[in-house]
Amino acid sequence: MVAQLVRLKLTLLANAFRRSVWQTIGLVVASLYGLAVLVLVVVAAVAGGTLDAATTGQVLTVVGGLVILGWWVVPIFAFGVDATLDPQRFVTFAIPRRRLLAGLAAAGVVSVPGAVTALAALGVSFAWWREPLALLAALVGAVLAVALCVVGSRATTTALAPLLDSRRYREVLMVVAVVPIVLIGPAFGWIAENVEKSVDGASVQVSVDGGSGAALGDAVGPLARLVAWTPFGAPWALPSAVHDGAWGLLVARLAVAVATLALVWLVWDRALARALVTPRGGAAAGAGKGLGWFSRLPATPTGAVAARCATYWVRDPRYAASIAIIPLLPVMMLVVGLTSGAGGSLMLVVAPLVAWLLGFGISNDVGYDSTAFALHVATGVPGRADRWGRVLPVLVVGLPLTVAFALVGCGVADRWDALPAMLGVSCGTLATSLGISSVVSARLVYPVPKPGESPFKTPQGATVATMVAQMAAMGIIFVLSIPTLGLALPAILLPQPALGWAALAVGAAAGTIVLVVGVRWGARVLDRRRPELLQQVMAFR
Structure with missing residues (x-):
C-alpha cells in the first residue's frame, strides 16, 4: 500500500507537467531553485564542518529547528492541506488506517519541498565526515528530522482543518497566524544584535585564538543549546552530543525526537480517523434576510x-x-x-x-x-x-x-x-x-x-x-x-x-x-x- 500511494503521487506529479505550460514552467523553476539551494546548503555545511565542526553543528541545530517549525506552521497559513492525496478520497476503499498513514507519510516526501528537505538533511550530515560516530548520529537525526517535518505537517493541517469550517475559529486562527509573523522581525533583530555584540566582544580574542569561529560559536551557542532541547532542534543536535562525548545527552535528545514523532503520529492518526468518518465541506445554510447588496x-x-x-x-x-x-x-x-x-x-x-x-x-x-x-x-x-x-x-x-x-x-x-x-x-x-x-x-x-x-x-x-x-x-x-x-x-x-x-x-x-x-x-x-x-x-x- 505504501508503494502504491508513492507511485500514485509520482503519477500525479508527472501529470502536472501535462496539465498546462505554466505548471510545467513553475515546476521546472521550483525544481531548479530547490536544487540550487540544496547544493549551496550542503557545500556550506561540509565546508564549515571541515573548518569547525562544533560551531557548524550549532548553526545546523538552529537552522534545522527553523526548518521543522516552518514545515509545521507555514502550510497552515500559506499553502494549506495537500489535496493531491486527500484521505477522504480513500474512504470507500476500506484501507486500514495505519497503512494509509504510512503511505501518506511516504508520499509526503514526493514533492519539490519534500525532496529538497530530505536531500538537504542527508547532505548536511556529512559536515561530520571526519567523525564516523558523529556522522552516523547525524544520519539518524536527519531521518528523524524529515519524518518530523512530514508527519508534523500532516498532523497540524489535518487536526486544524475541521476548525476552519467554523467562521469564529477561522477568524481566531487568522489572528493567531499573524502573531509569529509579528515576532519574526523582533526575533531576527534580537539575534542579529546579540551576534554583533558577541562578535565585537570576541574580536580581541580572534587574533589569539586564530579564527572567527569562536566568536560565532559564542553568539550562536546559547541559542543552539536551548533549541537542542526542543522537538524541532533535538534531531539536529545528536551529532554534537557525540562530538562532545556526552552520551547521556545523546540519549536524552534522541528520546525527545522519538517521543515527539510518536506524539504527532498519534495526533495525525486520531485526526485522520475523525476526518474519514466526518465529512467536511459544504457551506452552512444561513438564515439570510433580504437580498443584501443586490437590493442596494x-x-x-x-x-x-x-x-x-x-x-x-x-x-x-x-x-x-x-x-x-x-x-x-x-x-x-x-x-x-x-x-x-x-x-x-x-x-x-x-x-x-x-x-x-x-x-x-x-x-x-x-x-x-x-x-x-x-x-x-x-x-x-x-x-x-x-x-x-x-x-x-x-x-x-x-x-x-x-x-x-x-x-x-x-x-x-x-x-x-x-x-x-x-x-x-x-x-x-x-x-x-x-x-x-x-x-x-x-x-x-x-x-x-x-x-x-x-x-x-x-x-x-x-x-x-x-x-x-x-x-x-x-x-x-x-x-x-x-x-x-x-x-x-x-x-x-x-x-x-x-x-x-x-x-x-x-x-x-x-x-x-x-x-x-x-x-x-x-x-x-x-x-x-x-x-x-x-x-x-x-x-x-
Whole structure:
C-alpha cells in the first residue's frame, strides 16, 4: 500500500507537467531553485564542518529547528492541506488506517519541498565526515528530522482543518497566524544584535585564538543549546552530543525526537480517523434576510457583479486572509520599527502595502467563482461589466482605507511633509494593482479551494501556479509604479516637498490610466477567452 500511494503521487506529479505550460514552467523553476539551494546548503555545511565542526553543528541545530517549525506552521497559513492525496478520497476503499498513514507519510516526501528537505538533511550530515560516530548520529537525526517535518505537517493541517469550517475559529486562527509573523522581525533583530555584540566582544580574542569561529560559536551557542532541547532542534543536535562525548545527552535528545514523532503520529492518526468518518465541506445554510447588496446596487450587469463580489468580500472565508492581515499591518511595522531602531518611520510603508493587498486580491476572482462562472458564460455578461463589477467594490472601500492608512502613517512617523508623496504612491498602487489584476484574472487562472472547503486546503498544482502568476503580476505592478516611486522616494528621503506633489499628480494620473486600460484590456481578454476560462475552472473541480 505504501508503494502504491508513492507511485500514485509520482503519477500525479508527472501529470502536472501535462496539465498546462505554466505548471510545467513553475515546476521546472521550483525544481531548479530547490536544487540550487540544496547544493549551496550542503557545500556550506561540509565546508564549515571541515573548518569547525562544533560551531557548524550549532548553526545546523538552529537552522534545522527553523526548518521543522516552518514545515509545521507555514502550510497552515500559506499553502494549506495537500489535496493531491486527500484521505477522504480513500474512504470507500476500506484501507486500514495505519497503512494509509504510512503511505501518506511516504508520499509526503514526493514533492519539490519534500525532496529538497530530505536531500538537504542527508547532505548536511556529512559536515561530520571526519567523525564516523558523529556522522552516523547525524544520519539518524536527519531521518528523524524529515519524518518530523512530514508527519508534523500532516498532523497540524489535518487536526486544524475541521476548525476552519467554523467562521469564529477561522477568524481566531487568522489572528493567531499573524502573531509569529509579528515576532519574526523582533526575533531576527534580537539575534542579529546579540551576534554583533558577541562578535565585537570576541574580536580581541580572534587574533589569539586564530579564527572567527569562536566568536560565532559564542553568539550562536546559547541559542543552539536551548533549541537542542526542543522537538524541532533535538534531531539536529545528536551529532554534537557525540562530538562532545556526552552520551547521556545523546540519549536524552534522541528520546525527545522519538517521543515527539510518536506524539504527532498519534495526533495525525486520531485526526485522520475523525476526518474519514466526518465529512467536511459544504457551506452552512444561513438564515439570510433580504437580498443584501443586490437590493442596494443598481439592477444592471455591472451592479449585479459588484453585489456578488461585495458579498464575497464580506462572507467568503477564502478572502479572509487578505482582509485579516490589514488591521495588523500597522502593529507589525510599529513593532519591527521599534525593535530595529527605525522608529515610526516604517509606518510609511503600511499604506502602499494595504493598497497592494487590496488591489491584488481580485487577481484570481474567476478561479474563486468556481462553477458560478458558468452563469457569466450562459447569460453573456459583457466583459466590461464583469471587470468593473469586480473592481468597484474594492475601489470604493479601498481608496478611503488607503488614504486613512497614509494619514496614520505620516502622523505616527511625524512626517506630514511626506503626505503628498505617500498619497501618490498608495493611491497609484491601488489603481495599478486593480488594473493589472483585471487583466491577470482573465488570463491566468489557477486552482483555489472550492466554495465551502477549508481555505487552508491547497488543490493539486495550486502552489506552483500561484507562485508563477503572482510573481508575474507583482513584477508588472512594480515596473508600472517606477515613475511614481522615482519621484516619491527622493521626496521622502531628501526631503523635497515639490517632488512629493509631483509624485501625487503622477501617481494619480498613472494609476488611473493603468486602471482604465487594464479593465478594458481585461474585458477584451475575458470576452475572447470565456469558453477556455470556463473549461479551466471546471477542470479544477
